[in-house]
Amino acid sequence: MLDTLNKTDLLLAALSALLSLAPEQHRARAAEILDTIADVTKSAVSVSNQAGDFADKLAALRADIDAMNERGVTVADMDEALARVRTASAIFRAASESAAAQSA
Amino acid sequence: MRHPLRAFVLGCALAATPACASFPFGNAQIENPISAAEGADRQAYAVLQTYAVLIEEAADIVRDPEAPAALKRALAQAERVTTPAAETLGLAVRAYASARADLAATPNDDSAVSRFAIAARHLGEALETAQGPLGELEALVRAQQN
Numbered sequence: 001m002l003d004t005l006n007k008t009d010l011l012l013a014a015l016s017a018l019l020s021l022a023p024e025q026h027r028a029r030a031a032e033i034l035d036t037i038a039d040v041t042k043s044a045v046s047v048s049n050q051a052g053d054f055a056d057k058l059a060a061l062r063a064d065i066d067a068m069n070e071r072g073v074t075v076a077d078m079d080e081a082l083a084r085v086r087t088a089s090a091i092f093r094a095a096s097e098s099a100a101a102q103s104a
Numbered sequence: 105m106r107h108p109l110r111a112f113v114l115g116c117a118l119a120a121t122p123a124c125a126s127f128p129f130g131n132a133q134i135e136n137p138i139s140a141a142e143g144a145d146r147q148a149y150a151v152l153q154t155y156a157v158l159i160e161e162a163a164d165i166v167r168d169p170e171a172p173a174a175l176k177r178a179l180a181q182a183e184r185v186t187t188p189a190a191e192t193l194g195l196a197v198r199a200y201a202s203a204r205a206d207l208a209a210t211p212n213d214d215s216a217v218s219r220f221a222i223a224a225r226h227l228g229e230a231l232e233t234a235q236g237p238l239g240e241l242e243a244l245v246r247a248q249q250n
Binding site for chain 1: 135136137140141142143145146149150152153154155156157159160161162163166167169173176177179180183187190191194195197198201202204205
């Protein structure tokens, strides 16, 4: 449980950054969403070693970006990135629907 | 501001601060991919890939039977809003990369020049949209720290 809450601290930190990409009419909901999350995670204490997986993924991505600075972004790079987002989103939504069905 | 929310926003502001190459978070050192990116196209690519990492992590959370149902619902709500926005940014970068490649192949083609200019403008607008509210968040964090 603590693992989940600590990971959520990191996840939502960056997710809130992406909320700013949303159209303005949806952006007001960000505060509402974050308040909800703050309510349900108020028992969380501090961030711990559990940030490791997340840190590893970002370190790998950082290395990719450093290499990419030598050559620039190609259409193939963007197709790969968009495919990764769409795949991650589809997996997330399936997991979310499954979780919602189980709790119903 | 309650502590967990402040931690979210602080992490967000740090991750989005271009001057911050890495920062400690708990016992982990978080590398900032976005700060390493040079140029609008690489910066947008870094934002998109970082977002993909976040959603991969979010899937682990919603699968956890011990995670609170309200948290799972909040994550689902956030994902529904942010994924289309991230895709929009990604498509703008793709169009920019494509137009740049066309221009490199046919530098004397006026239509290639025009397509590149339009794509560059769209990409700049997409990034500007993303960065403006981040500054507001950072100011909010600083206000809470004082």
